Amino acid sequence: MIADDRAVSEAIGFILILGLVLTGIGLVTLYGYPVLVKEQSSTDVKNMERAMIVIQNDMKSLCFKNVPYKESTLQVSGGTLEVIDFSESKSSFKIKTTDGQRYPPSGQLKLGELRYRSDRSTEVITLENGAVITRQEGSTGSAMLAEPRWFCDDDPIKDDKTFVIYIMNVTAGERMAKSGMTTVRMQLQETNTTVHNLSPQSKVTVTYTADTTNDHSVAWKNYLTSPMVDMTKKASSPPDAYEISDVDKLVIKEYRIEILGI
Amino acid sequence: MARLNEEGQWIVLMGLLVAVALFFLALIVNQSALVGQTTSEAVLEFPKNDIRDLRSAIFDYIDAECNEEVEQDIIAISLERKNAVVSFSVGGPQDVQGHKMHPVSIHYNNGVTAYNETTHY
Numbered sequence: 001m002i003a004d005d006r007a008v009s010e011a012i013g014f015i016l017i018l019g020l021v022l023t024g025i026g027l028v029t030l031y032g033y034p035v036l037v038k039e040q041s042s043t044d045v046k047n048m049e050r051a052m053i054v055i056q057n058d059m060k061s062l063c064f065k066n067v068p069y070k071e072s073t074l075q076v077s078g079g080t081l082e083v084i085d086f087s088e089s090k091s092s093f094k095i096k097t098t099d100g101q102r103y104p105p106s107g108q109l110k111l112g113e114l115r116y117r118s119d120r121s122t123e124v125i126t127l128e129n130g131a132v133i134t135r136q137e138g139s140t141g142s143a144m145l146a147e148p149r150w151f152c153d154d155d156p157i158k159d160d161k162t163f164v165i166y167i168m169n170v171t172a173g174e175r176m177a178k179s180g181m182t183t184v185r186m187q188l189q190e191t192n193t194t195v196h197n198l199s200p201q202s203k204v205t206v207t208y209t210a211d212t213t214n215d216h217s218v219a220w221k222n223y224l225t226s227p228m229v230d231m232t233k234k235a236s237s238p239p240d241a242y243e244i245s246d247v248d249k250l251v252i253k254e255y256r257i258e259i260l261g262i
Numbered sequence: 263m264a265r266l267n268e269e270g271q272w273i274v275l276m277g278l279l280v281a282v283a284l285f286f287l288a289l290i291v292n293q294s295a296l297v298g299q300t301t302s303e304a305v306l307e308f309p310k311n312d313i314r315d316l317r318s319a320i321f322d323y324i325d326a327e328c329n330e331e332v333e334q335d336i337i338a339i340s341l342e343r344k345n346a347v348v349s350f351s352v353g354g355p356q357d358v359q360g361h362k363m364h365p366v367s368i369h370y371n372n373g374v375t376a377y378n379e380t381t382h383y
Binding site for chain 1: 341343347349350351367369371
């Protein structure tokens, strides 16, 4: 093909090509691999967010659809899923009315939770009181990925305002943690409905005490002050108190969900 | 060095094409992130049967001369079993096209679906 092959050295050509290949491998190891690992961990977290919403839907089936038992198999990758019994949880709720009713009658209402902690990133996803909440370890913010079903009903027929609060309590015989393929098995242990007929212009106050190591007060504030629930935050912090006025009827439904195993 | 056999080059080229195609497929798969499970829930869970049950219970209640305690029972059972706040009112009989009928207002709300109806029975 080329008649004149002078000054063309096979050795130099080989060294040049080898150099290019080695530089390529070096660049991929230095920059490409960390990007790949980061991508993997964010995929794991996304998958887990989805899995937590699946568990939340299972809990909703237990509570709202008269299903006694549910199980779902899911993949917990890049982190650990743990179940915390209500007696060990550090966050709590308290409900009070201006008529003097309290729920629970004494002390705080502890709820228990399911928590996923990522190994590689700082994300923590918690299923607490029927809400899926995400936050970054070490920062104060938190966001609700899936909301519980509290609501305020304005009845146009009798002109009544009914405030419905759903409490989903998680109990577990022992503290459980798992990584990898898991089957979350749960059953509805107990339901408790309390109806309070309140005097006109009554106010209902919900107080949320956050766990200082896993603070979800921002997520709960955004949810409770959203148009769906329509409460207003009282000037007290912490603990955060929220108030709703002109409630004629307060309904509190407490469900106790037992996690049999993960 | 020169005079290489160049007949197999298309295999390498196809390999490159397949790699590029796979890359784009992977991108698309990655995009299928969290699809609104909770939003679709609201559509899937329209409580048609609950509302029908409630209507038939209210019509039975009208047939049974509107007992006040039955009304309270309907409200309590709806709340306990169906997690729904319901309320209804039945007016005195009116003449509707030659029939004596009661005007009925029904209100139903389970937190996801709110339903209001005004009808005659």
